[in-house]
Amino acid sequence: MNKRNLLDNLGLWTFRIIAYSVVGAVAYILLDIVVKGAPSIHWDFLSSPPRKSGAAGGIFPAILGTVYLTSGAMLVAFPLGMASAIYLSEYARQGRFTRAIRLAIITLSGVPSIVFGLFGLGLFVLFFGFGASILSGCLTLACMILPTIIVASEEALRAVPQYLREGSLALGAGPWQTIRKNVLPYAIPGMVTGSILGIGRAAGETAPILLTAAAFYLPRLPKSALDPCMALPYHLYVLATQHPSADQVRPMQYGTAFTLVAIVLFFNVGAILLRAHFRKKYQW
Template identity: 50%
Template sequence: MENNLSLSKGKINSRKIAERVIFIFLRLVAVFVLGILGIILYFIFSEGFSVLSIGFLTEMPKEGMTEGGIFPAIVGTGYLVFFSMLFALPVGVCAGIYLQDYAKQGFLVKLIRLATNNLAGVPSIVFGLFGMAFFVHFLGFGASVLAGSLTLSLVVLPVIIRTTEEAVKTVPREIREASLALGATKWQTTYKIVLPYAFSGILTGSILSVGRVAGETAPILFTCAAYFLPRLPNSIFNEVMALPYHLYVISTSGTQIEKSRPLAYGTALVILMIVALTNLIAVILRNKFKIKQ
């Protein structure tokens, strides 16, 4: 009897030990991946930080892009972000509101959701192919800010639709009902009650989309990105330089790759900072939003 008891005790102990070993292992895996993230960020920050200066941000590239700054690429990315959000935001927000508040469940909604999910899964280079065939050639925009931002707006449209849906979903039914009970129409309720309530959620999604647009390369390869331009674009029908494409160019196909390496680190750092900033704002907004609820 005693023997049996000690045996089962031993068994419990070994099971407990196995559990602890496995949990430590899981923790190590998480630390390992965060370590990789740390290494990536450390490399780019440590190498890129010394390059960052007012001059780097505000000067034109010089000497075959081995010296000078990245000003035109920053401006170009700014243009692309602005115009793609200009196109994608109203459409995406309206679509999100429709799907949550107006649509009746059925075939049409299923179709729209299927299309939205698939659009989100289309590889970015396929967007580039489409943009080139449709915006650049078929609509005749040429390789331009317009063609590039329209292509990018398709890339972020599903993100904006989903975040809008999520945000609209969180609006409590009581508030809507109160508004309707006071005699407001559905649109008045949407416009005056639902939208303000969901605003910060929608804003979070849009800011994340800004980060996405600023970092995308494949969709702009053939729709707007220029290898090098000595001046800034003066209309939306001009080609532009853009930060991610600039990083790709100076790190792979420049004539003096070694010489432009510091600039590449600097450019990578600027891209990372834009993305980090957008993510940070999104996280802050999200937390604020949660507290409000």
């Protein structure tokens, strides 16, 4: 009996150590970035353009570029993703068309980000002639985060209990009326929180914008959607790997990394908290 207890405890602790070591790794990485990055963060760093090829000055144009790219991508992907999810959850019947759409979404979610970059380069930059620009970058990122938004939105729609639909349909309402009045109001919070995760992903991606939108240094801020822009992840990549004196600009690198992580985690933690809030609010 004792031997059994011992083995049981040993097993339990092995699994516990494994699980917490993953958490430990996360904590170590985040702490490293925060501890070494936070001292570089001050108003000047956030609000001025880089000087001396990134060795001094700030990262304001990169922050702005990331905001442009991310909000543009969301503007395209969010309505499209929500509408796709409404179709899949509310209208679609089992059949070849639905299967094909689902297959496409699964395929899209597995396409490597650099391949999205190649695709954006071929289609938006060259074929449509948008050039390396904010527009090309937004559209490429939108294609990339579309599956995330569809899957999250569909989950939110499916969480709305069936009897709300049946009640409405039984009273003679059409499907669209039912969706508009009895499904969407309850599903929208979940759809939005799920989509916030897409924002985090779009803000942090580097590979697609590397080929479609980003420039390391621009003397002026972009004037239109057809101008290229700077972006936080690309700025960090160049500072860390291409800069002639990469070791000396370490504080700038950590500062950029900190800003990027802060933006991404802000959206993610926000989404997690909102989700918990709405789960408590709507308990069917």
